[in-house]
Amino acid sequence: MNTSPIVLLIQKIIKKGWLGKTFLALITLLAIWQIIVALQANPSLFLQQVINGLQLGFVYALIALGYTMVYGIVRLINFAHGDVFMFGAFVSFYSITRFQLHTWPQWLFPSIPHGLGLIIGAITVMAISMIACALLAIVVERIAYKPLRSAPRISALITAIGISFFLEYFAALNFVFSPNFITYKRPVEVVTWAIGLNGITTLGNGKAPPDGTILFSNIALIIILTSVLLMFGLQFIVKKTRIGKAMRSVAYDKQTARLMGINTDAIISTTFAIGAALAGAAGMLYAIAFPQIFFWMGIIPGLKSFVAAVLGGIGSIPGAFIGALIMGQAEVLSAAYISTPLRDAIAFSILIVVLLVRPTGIFGEPEREKA
Amino acid sequence: MTSPKSTAATEPLLKVQDLSKNFGGLRAVNRINLELYPGDLAGLIGPNGAGKTTAFNLVTGVYQPTEGKISFKGQEIAGIAPHLINQMGIARTFQNIRLFPSLTVLENVCIAYHSHAGYSMQDAILRNKNFEVKEKELLEKAQDFLSIFHLEDRQSEIARNLPYGEQRRLEIARALAANPQLLLLDEPAAGMNPNESLALMELIHFIRDRFKLTILLIEHQMRVVMGVCEKITVMDFGEVIAYGAPQEIQSNPRVVEAYLGRGAAELSEKLQRSKAQ
Amino acid sequence: MKNIFSKSTLWFLGSAFLIYAVLQILVSAEILNSFWNTIIRIGGVMAIVSIGLNLIYGFNGQFSLGQWGFYAIGAYAAADVTYRWQINKSADGMVVLALATLLSGFAILWLRKRLSTVRGLDPLSAFTIYLAVTIILSALAWWLGTLISPTVTNGLNLLPAAVAMQIVFVSGVVFGAVVAAEISFLFGLPILSLGSDYFGIATLGFSIIIKILLDNSDTLLGFQEMKGARGMVGIPKETSLFWVFIFLVLVVVITRNLLRSSYGRAVISVREDEIAAKAMGIDIAEYKILAFVLGSFFAGLAGGLYAHINGFLHPNTFNFIKSFDPMIIIVFGGLGSISGTVFAAFAWALILEGVLRLFLPQGFETWRFVVYPILLLITMLLRPKGIFGDYEIPFLRQVLPKIRKTSETKGTDSPLEAHP
DSSP states (O other), X not given: OOOOHHHHHHHHHHHHTHHHHHHHHHHHHXXXXXXXXXXXXXXXXXXXXXXXHHHHHHHHHHHHHHHHHHHHHHOOOOTTHHHHHHHHHHHHHHHHHTTOGGGHHHHHOTTSOHHHHHHHHHHHHXXXXXXXXXXXXXXXXXXXXXXXXXXXXHHHHXXXXXXXXXXXXXXXXXXXXXXXXXXXXXXXXXXXXXEETTEEEEEOTTOOOOTTOEEEEHHHHHHHHHHHHHHHHHHHHHHHSHHHHHHHHHHHOHHHHHHTTOOHHHHHHHHHHHHHHHHHHHHHHHHHHSOEEOTTTTHHHHHHHHXXXXXXXXXXXXXXXXXXXXXXXXXXXXXXXXXXXXXXXXHHHHHHHHHHHSTTOSSOOOOOOOO | OOOOOOOTTSOOSEXXXXXXXXXXTEEEEEEEEEEEOTTOEEEEEOSTTSSHHHHHHHHTTSSOXXXXXXXXXXXXXXXXXXXXXXXXXXEEOOSSOOOOTTSBHHHHHHHHTGGGOOOOHHHHHHTOHHHHHHHHHHHHXXXXXXXXXTOGGGTTSBGGGSOHHHHHHHHHHHHHHTOOSEEEEESTXXXXXXXXXXXXXXXXXXXXXXXXXXXXXXXXXXXXXXXXXXXXXXXXXXXXXXXXXXXXXXXXXXXXXXXXXXXXXXXXXXXXXHHHO | OOOSSOHHHHHHHHHHHHHHHHHHHHHHTTSSOHHHHHHHHHHHHHHHHHHHXXXXXXXXXXXXXXXXXXXXXXXXXXXXXXXXXXXXXXXXXXXXHHHHHXXXXXXXXXXXXHHTTSTTOOHXXXXXXXXXXXXXXXXXXXXXXXXXXXXXXXXXXXXXXXXXXXXXXXXXXXXXXXXXXXXXXXXXXXXXXXXXXXXXXXXXXXXXXXXXXXXXXXXXXXXXXXXXXXXXXXXXXXXXXXXXXXXXXXXXXXXXXXXXXXXXXXXXXXXXXXXXXXXXXXXXXXXXXXXXXXXXXXXXXXXXXXHHHHSXXXXXXXOTTTTHHHHHHHHHHOTTOHHHHHHHHHHHXXXXXIIHHHHSOXXXXXXXXXXXHHHHHHHXXXXXXXXXTTOOOGGGSOXXXXXXXXXXXXXXXXXXXXXX
16 A cells, blocks of 8 residues: 555545535635624724624524424424514504503503603513413414324424414405504614713714714613523523423423323423513514514514524524524624625525534534434 | 354454444443354344444444454455445344335335346436346345245335334345345344244344355344354443353353342352352 | 336326327417416426425435525526527527536536545535536636637527527526536535434525525626516526426436336435435435435426526525425425325416416405415315325336245245244
8 A cells, every 4th residue: 555645644634524624614714804804994883783783693592492492392393483473573563552551550650750661561562472472372383283293294394384374474464464564663762872982972863973982772782681581581491490391301202201291282382382472572672673563574583593593503592592692693794794685695604504513503412323 | 053164264254353432431332352254143142231232333334433443354344334334245133123114025125235236327217128127136136035034925015014023024134135244133033922033043044044144143032142143242331241152151150240240140150169069 | 028118107108298288289279378378387397396306305305495496596597598598699608508517517427436435535525626626617618618609609590590599498498407406416415414404404594595696696696687686587488388298207207217216215215214224235325415416406497497487587486485385395295206296286386376366356365375374284284194195106106026936935944934
């Protein structure tokens, strides 16, 4: 055998897969380089983008949790989840504009401080849309998914797609939510703060922010705070309560869980409901941030959140969270610094690259072949 | 029944040297050595979790070994893709039967014969003469294998619908269709009643002689192992603890200890000593 | 002497021709107006895409949502070729496409032979090599193609205009499909090693990326005539009933011939049990790629045909929501049943595009997509394995030989006599 150093080197390159790794590394470096250049050119703009991405990422995280929980427990990609999110946005819209539900504390207790009343009212509206979404999810689960539990997995998936179509086009009917864009009325006023080296100033309406400052609004604050609170709540439910324990056991092995006396059907319904409630909250938060709602609004955020869940390792709750934050940043940063029309393409390319490096996502457990 | 006895002069068909496999921090197989000569009918036994199936998976390429060498017919095969190892002449069955469940019995066997199909994909798409002839040959060959295993009447049945014993036999038939020199059987008698295992023992002898095979089998039913194997390797905690003929193994204290615990081993030693006196 | 055509083959070809002849007569006599004519052609096109997907998912078990992306590639590639011929009076599109696909196709085949002997080459590295080679060869084809295209144009102009158009059309459709196949090879190489759901998501990502690229085809890709998100117009309407039937029959026959051979059984074994298939000497990576590339080729073919039905292409046609249509069709028809797929494709086109459009009462047009998912749900609940299940018409079935008793078992040397 010829073992000249060149042959050895080539053998090593092949064995270690360096060609492919170099290729991936080059692409990644190129993207990072773009971002670094942007950071140096205008650090405050960059920080601004990161904050925008964070805001988006937290909304995605709430939706992604529903995907990841449902997948973890029944191995179903619940394509209708994005439409539950849309439903949540519409429920909150009707609660606010039609029924003025966010003002009930002021009606009931006129002496209540304005701010506190608004907060309580907004929380009520959010609770209503969460409950409505949870109910919707339970109904869908009972009608469409439960009868198919022993059928091939693909039948359930096609059913999920069917449900998604149905929810979208039913919502688009004139007497339901109508096929038009609807302007969303926020329950709270937007307050924007300009944060600069000289301290924080509150921006008035229509005023240009001072140079070199970062804008931060109460909307971002609300989104981040609510998401974090809900996520801690979910973590608590999953880790500390009996229901959570049952959910984990059903996710691990449905048959055995049933033998241990767990009502798996009830647990699966609960999982759908919790996921949907989070999506309902996300729907309201998304509508507050981007105040325009329409019957298709669930598709793209739903899809991106789903990608986020996969990115993080589907089935894993912290994975969904991290994945969503990455997706949020990827979307905002690539729109700002690489190419606006391509921002979704870049987000999906990131997904593909991550899957190539870690085939089951960042936090996913590797699938082990058993013979 | 005697086989063409292996002598020191012939080369080993399969030679495993210092083979190890780690799963994370767990060492499933630890520096095992194994030699099989052409015509051997050997057994690999050991308590649950001893690393027997892992050893099989290493030899057939399902797992990549952490260290060690595996040579088959003098060629190094560690780290080669499983399908290439199969094409070199090692076929196997699985502990929990792995048929192609929704295909017919005949198709199951045909798939294993694929690497000897003898026609190209272009032939298949054009349906030319070569395809017609070779495909007919292939199907007949597959039927031959089925009839050896008394499955010829079942050829158009869906594999998943066969009764358990027939599924086991079909799996062996399928492995043989790949035309191996070395056949690895992973617990072939699992779940069989005494009658069925008896028939299986005869079957194993039969195919060894009929196809001039070398067979290595993992088995838990001692009756089968002792009845069929000429040499036995015992594993425990990923290591080979004993090697020899069935009678030697039966009386080996380390083996008894591995299976039944230390107390039993001492007891059996005492028994043996008292017998000798 | 055995007849070349068995009875079932004659039946199949005969009835296919008969159906075509009847439909063609009905269309020519204008009993079927252009609306129904379009629906039938759409049904045929959907049948071709769905057979491709059934090959990938139904037979090979790889859950792919990328079929629509390859459909889009085939559509736009073929449309560009005929557009350049029709509007620019130049064969440059055809020549460049043909050269690029042939050059990189042969290079891929040649490299594949060489690289398969290299032990331990990971898919990603192989992908990098193939990608580099394909890009270099495509650039070469571009240069070479623009050089010789005037000659080819003049040559084609010597023919009658209609004949030249047909030549350009068919080669556009075929080479467009080859482009789709080659891209699917490059993409599938690293991706096919992923687990089934992850593969599905990666392919979904692929079709979304393709859709976004098409949205920006005039600015980012530099094909002015595709007009990005405004939609491509002016594609000659060349897809006749005849071509749809020819391609459909070809696709069905190729699929059947492949599947009912040892290679097809190898493809199916991957779906059944990857580990067992590997242990039986099946190179599963090879057969995954085979099914994926062939399935994408069919998707590209269908795309090319689709582009020339309405003469209009819009990126929204290739939206990811629509990408579920072939998946719905194959599950509807029965996974792993070619006859079911063809049936379901035509049924889908008739119901969704025809019946629901025409027969919903006035004022209820928007209910079309409300009724459709309800129909879908009912079918899924009643027949979770699809309408046909795994039934096949005789022509498409695996022919099993007669049961034979060989001399071997008649003897007493088989030990299984003892076994009841």
